[in-house]
Amino acid sequence: MKVLVAxxxxxxxxxxxxxxxxxxxxxxxxxKLSINPFDEIAVEEAVRLKERGVAxxxxxxxxxxxxxxxxxxxxxxxxxxxAVLIETDVELQPLGVAKLLKYVVEREQPSLIILGKQAIDDxxxxxxxxxxxxxxxxQGTFASVIDIKGDEIEVTREIDxxxxxxxxxxxxxxxxxxxxxxxxxxxxxxxxxxxxxPIETIKAADLxxxxxPRLKQLKVADxxxxxxxxxxxxxxxxxxxxxxxxxx
Amino acid sequence: xxxxxxxxxxxxxxxxxxxxxxxxxGAWQLPIHLVVTGANSADIAREASEIxxxxxxxxxxxxxxxHPLAEDVAALLVQLGADYKVILSAHxxxxxxxxxxxxxxxxxxxxxxxxxxxxxxxxxxxxxxxxVLSTVESSDAIQVVTIRATSFAAAAAGGSAEVxxxxxxxxxxxxxxxxxxxxxxxxxxLSSARVVVSGGRSLAERFDELLEPLAHRFGGALGATRxxxxxxxxxxxxQVGQTGTIVAPELYFAIGISGAMQHLAxxxxxxxxxxxxxxxxxxxxxxxxxxxxxxxxxAVPELTTALNQ
Numbered sequence: 001m002k003v004l005v006a007x008x009x010x011x012x013x014x015x016x017x018x019x020x021x022x023x024x025x026x027x028x029x030x031x032k033l034s035i036n037p038f039d040e041i042a043v044e045e046a047v048r049l050k051e052r053g054v055a056x057x058x059x060x061x062x063x064x065x066x067x068x069x070x071x072x073x074x075x076x077x078x079x080x081x082x083a084v085l086i087e088t089d090v091e092l093q094p095l096g097v098a099k100l101l102k103y104v105v106e107r108e109q110p111s112l113i114i115l116g117k118q119a120i121d122d123x124x125x126x127x128x129x130x131x132x133x134x135x136x137x138x139q140g141t142f143a144s145v146i147d148i149k150g151d152e153i154e155v156t157r158e159i160d161x162x163x164x165x166x167x168x169x170x171x172x173x174x175x176x177x178x179x180x181x182x183x184x185x186x187x188x189x190x191x192x193x194x195x196x197x198p199i200e201t202i203k204a205a206d207l208x209x210x211x212x213p214r215l216k217q218l219k220v221a222d223x224x225x226x227x228x229x230x231x232x233x234x235x236x237x238x239x240x241x242x243x244x245x246x247x248x
Numbered sequence: 249x250x251x252x253x254x255x256x257x258x259x260x261x262x263x264x265x266x267x268x269x270x271x272x273x274g275a276w277q278l279p280i281h282l283v284v285t286g287a288n289s290a291d292i293a294r295e296a297s298e299i300x301x302x303x304x305x306x307x308x309x310x311x312x313x314x315h316p317l318a319e320d321v322a323a324l325l326v327q328l329g330a331d332y333k334v335i336l337s338a339h340x341x342x343x344x345x346x347x348x349x350x351x352x353x354x355x356x357x358x359x360x361x362x363x364x365x366x367x368x369x370x371x372x373x374x375x376x377x378x379x380v381l382s383t384v385e386s387s388d389a390i391q392v393v394t395i396r397a398t399s400f401a402a403a404a405a406g407g408s409a410e411v412x413x414x415x416x417x418x419x420x421x422x423x424x425x426x427x428x429x430x431x432x433x434x435x436x437x438l439s440s441a442r443v444v445v446s447g448g449r450s451l452a453e454r455f456d457e458l459l460e461p462l463a464h465r466f467g468g469a470l471g472a473t474r475x476x477x478x479x480x481x482x483x484x485x486x487q488v489g490q491t492g493t494i495v496a497p498e499l500y501f502a503i504g505i506s507g508a509m510q511h512l513a514x515x516x517x518x519x520x521x522x523x524x525x526x527x528x529x530x531x532x533x534x535x536x537x538x539x540x541x542x543x544x545x546x547a548v549p550e551l552t553t554a555l556n557q
């Protein structure tokens with residue numbers, strides 16, 4: 001079976017974002033970008049399915065500016081067979097992304113589509129569910145274990161207060177939780193090899209799909225800083241402070 | 249035009265987060281309707297009808313809603329939703345699965361995890377693990393929104409709304425529920441607990457032994473960092489952070505927690521933060537109201553004893 005994974009190129013998770021002085025947006029000029037951590041887990045899972053002989057081909061797709069190819073190279077170095085970049089300068093939001101991904105799904109006809117459960121920049125967590133809706137397939141969100149059984153996939157999901165298990169008819173969309181796997185380190189030769197693999201580029205504008213943003217960002221701001229706290233010398237002083245704060 | 253809220257319950261009672269969603273919906277000053285799904289759930293629908301300021305409860309009772317699946321609940325909301333101005337819910341695992349599906353089927357965008365609402369269509373929501381607050385305006389005819397429950401007070405009881413039965417669409421056949429494994433606990437739910445006692449990886453095997461008595465003292469909930477969960481010292485569902493549960497209790501104990509950005513995202517709106525860590529340079533101390541530099545294995549039992557006196 002064919003597996004499609006969607007990856008997003010985002011500000012690296014270790015970097016604390018800065019707000020532009022005019023408050024119009026987050027300043028990402030010159031900031032290190034990398035593959036969204038949840039998407040790296042999605043790639044890892046797809047590659048493992050291939051190594052187990054379950055998947056025959058793994059395709060990675062990303063949508064965004066030209067530099068998004070870096071995340072596709074990362075996916076190729078992890079073991080993905082084929083990479084597709086849908087190139088656009090339009091500001092992307094999940095509904096538009098889901099529509100473009102649906103185009104790729106129709107073209108490639110994968111049996112399984114894996115996405116991260118959220119991107120760590122916008123923290124929206126919508127794209128997988130939206131794609132499942134548009135493609136009219138089942139969805140397994142926040143997956144911590146997946147198991148393909150015939151024409152179904154069983155997905156263990158991380159939910160509030162525990163886990164549940166659902167079975168989805170294939171094709172289906174799965175979104176990854178952190179617990180699904182531990183992504184592999186990329187070895188240098190694989191990285192070099194990935195540089196030679198071709199990336200197919202499609203211009204989003206040529207597809208005639210409406211991806212215009214539905215949400216307009218009016219401004220961004222730093223959260224209200226907390227009042228500086230104090231260090232206490234010992235447990236007795238801590239208890240005293242908590243008593244004064246009337247939280248005991 | 250009215251507001252439709254997807255209610256959540258645990259099979260017995262309406263969840264606190266649904267009451268918080270009702271309070272958040274007050275921003276629009278429009279009639280509030282609650283949709284309750286379930287099997288043999290008449291008591292829960294009645295409980296929903298008693299929440300103050302709820303105008304109507306739409307009760308969709310069907311065998312296949314005993315364990316509601318995102319595909320089926322989304323179909324129900326799409327069937328009802330075209331008549332509403334706003335479709336709203338708390339940002340929980342359940343709603344996070346259902347509402348984006350609804351939005352796509354209605355061809356509208358969606359606002360996730362709003363912490364503040366200015367009617368009719370402007371929202372503040374955290375991005376980049378809560379390091380930045382983004383104010384967005386939506387241009388869609390139907391607003392699909394999840395709210396961060398901890399940012400809103402819960403609506404009180406005292407209402408008496410009409411309960412109307414609505415028919416549930418047939419099961420989609422795309423998915424089926426197999427089983428669930430919920431942590432049985434007599435402690436309060438993490439997201440709505442008044443006190444949360446959280447620990448990091450350094451507690452190791454003594455995680456429960458050290459933290460439980462302290463949580464017990466307050467009738468509070470236990471929380472953990474991702475590192476503690478990954479190392480197997482705490483269960484997944486108590487992870488606090490960007491990718492786990494977001495909490496904002498009155499009192500948060502961060503014990504043996506360094507204070508990584510991803511963890512802070514889940515607890516920095518707590519009213520009072522207490523940090524106990526042996527490393528005086530741990531970033532958590534920059535966010536703590538009261539910090540104690542000490543060996544956890546001595547300080548935590550000493551604190552528990554002192555508080556119990």
